[in-house]
Amino acid sequence: xxxRQTPAVLLLxxxxxxxxxxxxxxxxxxxxxxxxxxxxxxxxxLANFAVLAHDDLxxxxxxxxxxxxFLSVIVEIALGLALALFLSERFRGRxxxxxxxxxxxxxxxxxxxxxxxxVFAPRGYANAALLAAGLPAVDWLRPGQPLALATVVLVDxxxxxxxxxxxLLAGLSAIPDEIEEAAxxxxxxxxARLRFIxxxxxxxxxxxxxxxxxxxxxxxxxxxxxxxxxxxxxxLSTYAYHQWSxxxxxxxxxxxxxTLAVLSLLVCLPLLRRREAR
Amino acid sequence: xxxxxxxxxxxLVITLLxxxxxxxxxxxxxxxxxxxxxxxxxxxxxxxxxANFRTLHRTVELARGFxxxxxxxxxxxxxxLGLTVSAAWIAARRPRLDRPLDATxxxxxxxxxxxxxxxxAVIFVRLHLYNHPAGLGLWLAHTLLAIPFAxxxxxxxxxAIPVELEEAALLDGASRAGAFWRxxxxxxxxxxGAAALLVFLVSWDEFAYALLLQVTNRPLPPLLYYLxxxxxxxxxxxxxxxxxxxxxxxxxxxxxxxRSGALTGSGR
Numbered sequence: 156x157x158x159r160q161t162p163a164v165l166l167l168x169x170x171x172x173x174x175x176x177x178x179x180x181x182x183x184x185x186x187x188x189x190x191x192x193x194x195x196x197x198x199x200x201l202a203n204f205a206v207l208a209h210d211d212l213x214x215x216x217x218x219x220x221x222x223x224x225f226l227s228v229i230v231e232i233a234l235g236l237a238l239a240l241f242l243s244e245r246f247r248g249r250x251x252x253x254x255x256x257x258x259x260x261x262x263x264x265x266x267x268x269x270x271x272x273x274v275f276a277p278r279g280y281a282n283a284a285l286l287a288a289g290l291p292a293v294d295w296l297r298p299g300q301p302l303a304l305a306t307v308v309l310v311d312x313x314x315x316x317x318x319x320x321x322x323l324l325a326g327l328s329a330i331p332d333e334i335e336e337a338a339x340x341x342x343x344x345x346x347a348r349l350r351f352i353x354x355x356x357x358x359x360x361x362x363x364x365x366x367x368x369x370x371x372x373x374x375x376x377x378x379x380x381x382x383x384x385x386x387x388x389x390x391l392s393t394y395a396y397h398q399w400s401x402x403x404x405x406x407x408x409x410x411x412x413x414t415l416a417v418l419s420l421l422v423c424l425p426l427l428r429r430r431e432a433r
Numbered sequence: 434x435x436x437x438x439x440x441x442x443x444x445l446v447i448t449l450l451x452x453x454x455x456x457x458x459x460x461x462x463x464x465x466x467x468x469x470x471x472x473x474x475x476x477x478x479x480x481x482x483x484a485n486f487r488t489l490h491r492t493v494e495l496a497r498g499f500x501x502x503x504x505x506x507x508x509x510x511x512x513x514l515g516l517t518v519s520a521a522w523i524a525a526r527r528p529r530l531d532r533p534l535d536a537t538x539x540x541x542x543x544x545x546x547x548x549x550x551x552x553x554a555v556i557f558v559r560l561h562l563y564n565h566p567a568g569l570g571l572w573l574a575h576t577l578l579a580i581p582f583a584x585x586x587x588x589x590x591x592x593a594i595p596v597e598l599e600e601a602a603l604l605d606g607a608s609r610a611g612a613f614w615r616x617x618x619x620x621x622x623x624x625x626g627a628a629a630l631l632v633f634l635v636s637w638d639e640f641a642y643a644l645l646l647q648v649t650n651r652p653l654p655p656l657l658y659y660l661x662x663x664x665x666x667x668x669x670x671x672x673x674x675x676x677x678x679x680x681x682x683x684x685x686x687x688x689x690x691x692r693s694g695a696l697t698g699s700g701r
Contacts, residue, residue, distance in 0.1 A: 163523050163527065163530060163608065166519035166520060166523045167519075167523060167534070168516055169515070169516045169519065169520070169521050169597075170516045170519075170520040170532075170534075170580065171520075173516055173576070173577070174537060174541065174577075174578070174580070177451070177549075177573055177574070177577045178541055178544075178549070178552070178577060180556075181553050181556065182544075182548070182549070182551050182552070184552040184556060185548060185549075185551060185552035188555070200493060203499035212596070241443055241447075243442065246437075248444065252444050252447065252448070254685075255448050255451050255452065256447060256451060257445065257684070258451050258455070258681070260684075261680055261681055261684035262455070262677050262680060262681070263637065263638035263640075263654065263655040263676050263677060263680050264638060264640055265640045265657050265676070266458070266657070266673040266676050266677050266680075267454070268661075269458070269657055269658075269669055269673050270454040270455070270457060270458045270673065271454065272661055273457065273458075273461065273666060273670075274454055274457065275476065278472050278474075279474070280457060280474055283472075283473045283474050285474065287473070301457055301672070313450075313454075315437075323481070333675065334679070351505075354569075366653075371543070371544040371670075373545075374543070374544075374545035374546065374547070374612070376545075376546065376547055376640075376641050377640045377641060378607065381658060381661070381662075386587045388659075391545075392472050392545060392546075392547040395548075395551060396644075397549050397646070399551055399554070399645070400645075405554075405555055408551045409551050409552065411547035411550050412545060412547045413435050413548060415545050415547070415548055415699065416544060416545055416548040418547055419543055419544060420540065420544075422543075423539065423540060423543045426539060426543070427519060427539055427540075430535060430536070430539065431532075433562075
């Protein structure tokens, strides 16, 4: 090591040390816990995973956890794209409206979820609005029903679509006006311009949003927990929490959350490759 | 004209959808709790009162929860910046060192909280940091959570400062540390400010670690959760109203950083 390089190592040391203690060590600890038989201490053992495999709630959690990222990404990209296209039009009050669109993301997650509990409760504001419009009330969050999953997806979308909106808006504003202008002069209609110019040029931004929202949706925790409890719309995060807080079963919680962590890392790989490519 | 009507309608729908739940929370916070149980619910407040806030004030837990939230967020801000400033600078100047750190922090950014909260809870129990009255365990967890956000913002900030300025200071006889303190750091003040505010907000808003690591000494997010789950709409809404004040204020300040993608971790 040359003397010039010594300070570089020292400058990196604090954060590297912290990550080693509070990121790497807990991950290793959780993996060991997950693969240790709690009864006889054998390692490696699949005993904890066998407990999970015999639990219906775990399989429901796996199913929801597989489904949720797809639904969330589709809904959020569609909404975010619509908002970004709408707010890249030129009109008065656009700046203010952009702030309004971002506002839901500014609210703390738990505040959003508390509000939505009151909106979607059986005797909540959504049903009051339906009744006022002469429509029947709906049980939005009934445990185990597809509608409850849809409500979770919608509530999550309400909170985080602004992130997708901002990413796509940045992508849109990077497209030079001249290209659209040229296409317009060549007689391309609004839809044709969207289909053949805007969307292809927006592809990298859309892909980035899909990846980011995908990994975030995979580890969703608070939304299903606060809206439906641990058994309404179980996902791997809430299942691990349930094992930990309701049964005090550290090992089963570690096994479930390690499963989730491995899934997250797999989805994270393309994200890392994109950064390498830059 | 047709275009204007469509724009106006779109704007109205967006505004209503974005603000409506917020208005409901404020309504429930400022009306007597009994009104929040009414069916059909009232859309506008019938009676306006601060009774919910007074009730919360009388119960000790709100003041403690508020204090704990502020303390943990402030400590997290200090520790996160302290840990990341030097690393972000060297990462901005040496891409070769940046690459492994960048990859590690992307992983840290997407890693499920629950998968860290469970082992951290077990480890913290042994270290007497679990459910700590001053939230020390939660502080460490929040620092871990906030490091990627701060690092990405600061690294972008340092990259925007021309390396020539530092070299000029070195030629003028400044030491490396002196050049950093007197030239680089003052120029990086905007990104330092943005990172500090964002880190405060990340800790202030955080729910999962707080729920798992502070089971009885609760900061505001789990306190709000229990009030909501155990059927206190008025009190829960009042806590929610308190929680969203700094969040909304800070986000207005943070808007430029938000737009550059720093908040989402997508910033280049």
